[in-house]
């Protein structure tokens with residue numbers, strides 16, 4: 001069985017930065033992710049969106065941030081297991097054994113759970129047969145805005161994602177229609193106001209109060225979306241694609257079976273160390289909770305540093321840890 005110092009469950013931005021922090025303390029890492037690419041929510045949900053609150057970057061696109069984090073982790077030669085959900089976590093002599101659905105088995109002295117919202121997936125609208133259209137003309141996220149250039153787009157939902165993408169896609173799409181069951185949108189007030197202004201100017205059509213009722217199409221291509229008002233009266237809208245934005249389903253999956261103290265689908269941790277209720281297992285990033293927790297990438301970065309320092313004595317027992325700045329220590333291969 002492969003052995004490592006620290007096994008990190010989740011290759012989101014926070015898991016990636018944990019590789020760097022562990023590396024700086026001479027701890028090797030194996031990183032697992034259920035998705036087949038690193039970056040977690042940043043890559044899977046909003047790769048082209050600019051982030052404005054990562055220290056040192058006044059503005060950085062989510063995918064670019066992930067690339068920088070992977071570059072920062074690279075000198076420490078992490079071993080990535082992508083497309084590999086961790087299903088099993090067992091305590092063994094000297095640490096833990098992690099196993100994946102595909103049968104990969106890695107032994108580690110300590111475990112960092114950086115699993116975000118768990119194995120996440122979209123909340124699907126209850127439209128029979130929609131699976132056959134997913135990834136062809138039904139999308140739960142926008143990977144590339146350009147893919148929608150010149151298209152007729154129906155967006156369903158009333159939250160931030162629906163509103164933000166309606167505004168953004170109105171710049172490239174031939175037509176954007178937003179289906180929502182209420183007149184009021186649950187988005188940031190400035191975004192909701194911008195949406196309404198675009199609707200007034202005719203750049204976006206608001207289909208309210210309606211909800212998705214069905215669709216027509218063939219060979220993976222949606223032709224028409226059928227919507228129903230609150231009295232059940234239906235209307236068909238011609239379209240090239242349907243983007244339902246009904247939020248994420250949060251599914252901790254196997255993590256819920258690992259005997260960790262949970263609070264509403266989050267792992268409770270000791271804030272100073274990010275230690276969970278099980279010794280040797282730490283949790284950081286969106287999945288970790290403690291009083292006044294902020295679910296921000298920057299909070300997750302700090303938690304990665306705290307967890308790495310707390311793990312050091314488990315990996316290097318008896319060796320004193322002298323706190324040092326990166327400017328003093330340097331990074332292997334970096335001048």
Ligand SMILES: Cc1cc2nc3c(=O)[nH]c(=O)nc-3n(C[C@H](O)[C@H](O)[C@H](O)COP(=O)(O)OP(=O)(O)OC[C@H]3O[C@@H](n4cnc5c(N)ncnc54)[C@H](O)[C@@H]3O)c2cc1C
Nearest residue numbers: 010012013014033034040041085086115116118285286297
């Ligand atoms: C549209 C949008 C905009 C946002 N904008 C900002 C912003 O401006 N600033 C900001 O700070 N934050 C923002 N966020 C939040 C930010 O993306 C999250 O705080 C951040 O992604 C959390 O990082 P993480 O590494 O903890 O978890 P995630 O990014 O969720 O990554 C966790 C990873 O763990 C994997 N995983 C889960 N379970 C398992 C398992 N059992 N085995 C293997 N892998 C597993 C998942 O596949 C996932 O890749 C935004 C979020 C969204 C959706």
